[in-house]
Amino acid sequence: MSEIRRESILGLDNIRLDLPIAGIGSRSLAAFLDYLVVMALAFLWVFLVGLLMARLTPAWAPALVIVGWFLLEWGYFAGMEVATGGRTLGKMAVKLRVVTAEGGTPGPGALLARNLVRSLDLIFGVLLMVLDPLSRRLGDRLGGTVVVHDRPPEAAPVLGRVPPGWGxxxxxxxxxxxxxxxxxxxxxxxxxxxxxxxxxxxxxxxxxxxxxxxxxxxxxxxxxxxxxxx
Amino acid sequence: MDYARFIRLRRPLWDAFDGELAAARGMRNVGYDGLEEMALRYRQVLHDHALAAARFPGTAAARRLQALALAGTRRLTGEGRRRTGAVAFFLRTFPAAFQRQRDLILIALALFLLGALWGLAMAVLRPELGLLFLGPDAVRGLEEGRLWTESLVTTVPPSVSSSGIATNNITVALTSWGGGVLAGLVPLYIVLFNGLLLGAVVGVTLHYSMAGELLRFIAAHGILELTLILICSAAGLGIGRALVAAGDVPRPLALRAATRDALAVLLGCLPWFLVLALVEVFVSPSPEIPAGAKLVLGLALEGAFLALALRPVSLEPTDD
Structure with a gap:
C-alpha cells in the first residue's frame, strides 16, 4: 500500500493518522462506472415506463420519464452516498469512500453539497484534483470532504517470535x-x-x-x- | 517492548475492536454501554497505532493497526446522521438560514431590478434589440396577437409541461446555487440575465400592446418563482462570498459554514417549485380564471412563503 499517497491528520489525543487519499485515476474510474450505472438506470426507467404505458394515460408516461431522469441526474450520487455513508456503486467497486477532512463519516448535508455541484465539476473538477494535494474537487471543498481508499484491515501473517537484532x-x-x-x-x-x-x-x-x-x-x-x- | 511481545499482549484488543466494528455496521444496534466500551477500545487502538507506526513501521501489525484506526475514526467521529424532522426543518432551520442571508437576498434583488430596468429601457428604446431575446416564432405570434406562453399548454398535456417546468426551474435554481462556488459568478449572471430577460420581455410586449396579457399570465406563479430563483442565487452568492472574502476564519471553514446555510435555504425552496409548476400549468394559462384571482393567488403564495421564511426564530447557528 506504500504506493498510495497519504495525508496526515491529527486524530484524537494528537495521534497522527494518515488518510489514504484516492487519486484522480481511481476516482475517475469510479465516476465512469457510476455514470454507466446512471445510464443503465435511465434506460431501464424508460423501458419500465414504456411497459406501463399501456396502463397509463399517454399524458403520464412522458411526465414520469422527465421526473425520473431528473431524480437520477441529481439524486443518484447524493442518495447513494447518504444511504451508504459515503459510497456509490462505482466507489464500492473501486473501494473508495467519502470521509470528512477529519476522517469521520460525513453527514447528509456535506454529501448533498458535494454532489450538487457535480455538473460544474465535470468541467473544472479534474484540473482542481490534479492541483490539490488532497485531490479535492469543487464539491469536496464545499462539503469539507475527501475521498479515500477504503480497504478492510488485512489479515496478514504476523510473526510471533523475533530473532535478536531484527528491526x-x-x-x-x-x-x-x-x-x-x-x-x-x-x-x-x-x-x-x-x-x-x-x-x-x-x-x-x-x-x-x-x-x-x-x-x-x-x-x-x-x-x-x-x-x-x- | 519487542514486536512479538507487543503483538501477544495487544492482539486480543485489536481483534475485539475489529469484531465490534464489524458487528456495529449501522451503529444503530449499539447501546450506550457498548458505545462506551467501543470508544475506550478505539482510543487504545489509536495509541497502539501510534506506537506501531513509530517503532515497527511497515510491519503487518502496523498496517493492520493503521486500517483499524482509520475505520474506527470514520465510525466514531464525523457528522453522523442528525435526524431533523421535516417539520422542524421548515419551521426552524430554514427560516434561521434564510434570515441570516437577508443581506445577500437584498443584494440579489437589487441586481435583478437593475437588470430588469436595463432590459426594459433597452426594449422600449430599441425594440429590435428586445426582439433578439424572444426568437422569431414568439415574435410572429405577438404580431398575430398571441402570447408564446399559450403553446406551453396547448401542444403538450399538462402533466408533461408541469413536470418539465418544475425540473427546469429546479435545475436553474440548483445551477445558480452550485455556481456560487465559482466565486459567485454564476448566480450573479443568472440574476442579472433573468432581470434583463424579464425587463426586455415586458418591454417588447408593451411594444405590441400585449404586456397586460403577459402580466396576467405570470401573476399567479411569476412572483414566487422569481423570489425562489433570487433566493437560491443569493445562497450561491453567499458561497461565493465565503470563497472570495472569508473574513477572520480560514477559507475552508468559512466555505463550510456558508454552504450549510445555503443548503438549508435551497432545500427549503425546492418544494415550492413543485407547487408553482402546477399553478403555472393549470391556473396561469386558463382564460376562465379572472386576472384578479390569479394575482391574489400569486400574492397569497408569495405571502405564505415569506411568512414561513420570516418566522421569528433564534438566528444563532445551531448544530442542527
Whole structure:
C-alpha cells in the first residue's frame, strides 16, 4: 500500500493518522462506472415506463420519464452516498469512500453539497484534483470532504517470535514474503528468497531452526521458526 | 517492548475492536454501554497505532493497526446522521438560514431590478434589440396577437409541461446555487440575465400592446418563482462570498459554514417549485380564471412563503 499517497491528520489525543487519499485515476474510474450505472438506470426507467404505458394515460408516461431522469441526474450520487455513508456503486467497486477532512463519516448535508455541484465539476473538477494535494474537487471543498481508499484491515501473517537484532525492515520483509509466498508463480525465485531468509536466521538465531526440515520445506520452516500466525 | 511481545499482549484488543466494528455496521444496534466500551477500545487502538507506526513501521501489525484506526475514526467521529424532522426543518432551520442571508437576498434583488430596468429601457428604446431575446416564432405570434406562453399548454398535456417546468426551474435554481462556488459568478449572471430577460420581455410586449396579457399570465406563479430563483442565487452568492472574502476564519471553514446555510435555504425552496409548476400549468394559462384571482393567488403564495421564511426564530447557528 506504500504506493498510495497519504495525508496526515491529527486524530484524537494528537495521534497522527494518515488518510489514504484516492487519486484522480481511481476516482475517475469510479465516476465512469457510476455514470454507466446512471445510464443503465435511465434506460431501464424508460423501458419500465414504456411497459406501463399501456396502463397509463399517454399524458403520464412522458411526465414520469422527465421526473425520473431528473431524480437520477441529481439524486443518484447524493442518495447513494447518504444511504451508504459515503459510497456509490462505482466507489464500492473501486473501494473508495467519502470521509470528512477529519476522517469521520460525513453527514447528509456535506454529501448533498458535494454532489450538487457535480455538473460544474465535470468541467473544472479534474484540473482542481490534479492541483490539490488532497485531490479535492469543487464539491469536496464545499462539503469539507475527501475521498479515500477504503480497504478492510488485512489479515496478514504476523510473526510471533523475533530473532535478536531484527528491526522493522526485516520483520516487514519476512511478513510480506510469507503473505505472498503461496501466490507467487516463480517457484525458483520463491525458494531463493526463502533461502536468503533462512541464511539470515542461521546467522542471527540458529536455535530457532533446530529440528526443522529447511531443505524440503523452507517456507514452512520459516513460518514455524518465527511462529507466524494468520 | 519487542514486536512479538507487543503483538501477544495487544492482539486480543485489536481483534475485539475489529469484531465490534464489524458487528456495529449501522451503529444503530449499539447501546450506550457498548458505545462506551467501543470508544475506550478505539482510543487504545489509536495509541497502539501510534506506537506501531513509530517503532515497527511497515510491519503487518502496523498496517493492520493503521486500517483499524482509520475505520474506527470514520465510525466514531464525523457528522453522523442528525435526524431533523421535516417539520422542524421548515419551521426552524430554514427560516434561521434564510434570515441570516437577508443581506445577500437584498443584494440579489437589487441586481435583478437593475437588470430588469436595463432590459426594459433597452426594449422600449430599441425594440429590435428586445426582439433578439424572444426568437422569431414568439415574435410572429405577438404580431398575430398571441402570447408564446399559450403553446406551453396547448401542444403538450399538462402533466408533461408541469413536470418539465418544475425540473427546469429546479435545475436553474440548483445551477445558480452550485455556481456560487465559482466565486459567485454564476448566480450573479443568472440574476442579472433573468432581470434583463424579464425587463426586455415586458418591454417588447408593451411594444405590441400585449404586456397586460403577459402580466396576467405570470401573476399567479411569476412572483414566487422569481423570489425562489433570487433566493437560491443569493445562497450561491453567499458561497461565493465565503470563497472570495472569508473574513477572520480560514477559507475552508468559512466555505463550510456558508454552504450549510445555503443548503438549508435551497432545500427549503425546492418544494415550492413543485407547487408553482402546477399553478403555472393549470391556473396561469386558463382564460376562465379572472386576472384578479390569479394575482391574489400569486400574492397569497408569495405571502405564505415569506411568512414561513420570516418566522421569528433564534438566528444563532445551531448544530442542527
Amino acid at each position: 522493522p525492515r526485516e520483520l516487514a520483509l519476512v511478513e510480506a514474503f510469507l503473505a505472498r509466498a503461496g501466490g507467487m508463480d516463480d517457484m525458483a525465485a520463491t525458494w531463493e528468497m526463502a533461502d536468503r531468509i533462512l541464511d539470515r536466521l542461521r546467522r542471527d538465531a540458529p536455535e530457532l531452526l533446530e529440528g526443522l526440515d529447511t531443505r524440503n520445506d523452507p517456507i514452512g520452516s520459516i513460518r514455524r521458526a518465527l511462529q507466524a500466525e494468520g
